[in-house]
Amino acid sequence: MSQRVTWCQNRRITFTRSRPGNKNDGCHVEQKNWAVVRTVVGYHRYDTASELLLLNEIWHLQSKLTNYFHPQQKLICKVRTGAKVSRKHDKAQTPFHRAINHPNMAAERIIALKRTHSLINPAATQRQIQALTAQLFTLATSKAPAGTPAPITKRARSREATNNPSRAS
Structure with a gap:
């Protein structure tokens, strides 16, 4: 276990990863970032307070669009037949519709979500x-x-190289 995880456990800080148990999950995080983050704000470096304020406003508005109006398909199952993998997805729905159709959702919360959606x-x-x-x-x-x-x-030329060439190179 890494020192960082141990340090977090000693201080009762929950240390999570995007994909638990996988060290090299940066590419998967970036894949998900591209779907929303990179398509909206691009690849610039945003490191000032004024940029942070604008980003927070953008994320607030973007979350409304993503959660209330952009349908998503969820993977139901994968079946492997030899080398071929067949995937079955459910009907595309917005997170809003998934939430209001959930059997454990309280009626007051459904009303609040519908009110927000209508506005x-x-x-x-x-x-x-x-x-x-x-x-x-x-x-x-x-x-x-x-x-x-x-x-x-600038790439160094052979005469500028710090190591003399050997017979093997």
């Missing part, structure tokens, strides 16, 4: 997100001074 205008929300994203892009691109070229790494 959201998806077109206006999308326009707000696009306007905020444009502001965010402007902030991100204005941080670097204009005309600053990206650093170019």
Whole structure:
């Protein structure tokens, strides 16, 4: 067990991973990030307080669109027949519809969710997100001074090499 996990356990901090038991799960996290995060705000580095405020506004609006209006299919089962894997998915539904159709959902909560759903205008929300994203892009691109070229790494020539070539190289 790593020192970080032990340190967290000693202080009663729940240490979680995206996929428990898998060390190299960064690619899977990025795959999920691309679906929403990267398609909305891109790949810029956002590290200022003003950018954080804009990002928080964008995520608040984007979560409304994703949870109330974007249907998703859930995998029901996978069947392997030789080398072929057949997947069966359920009918595409929004997380909102999955929640209100759940048998354990309280009636008051269903009413509150339906009220929230009726107040959201998806077109206006999308326009707000696009306007905020444009502001965010402007902030991100204005941080670097204009005309600053990206650093170019130069490969050393053979006569500049620090190690003398051997017969094996």
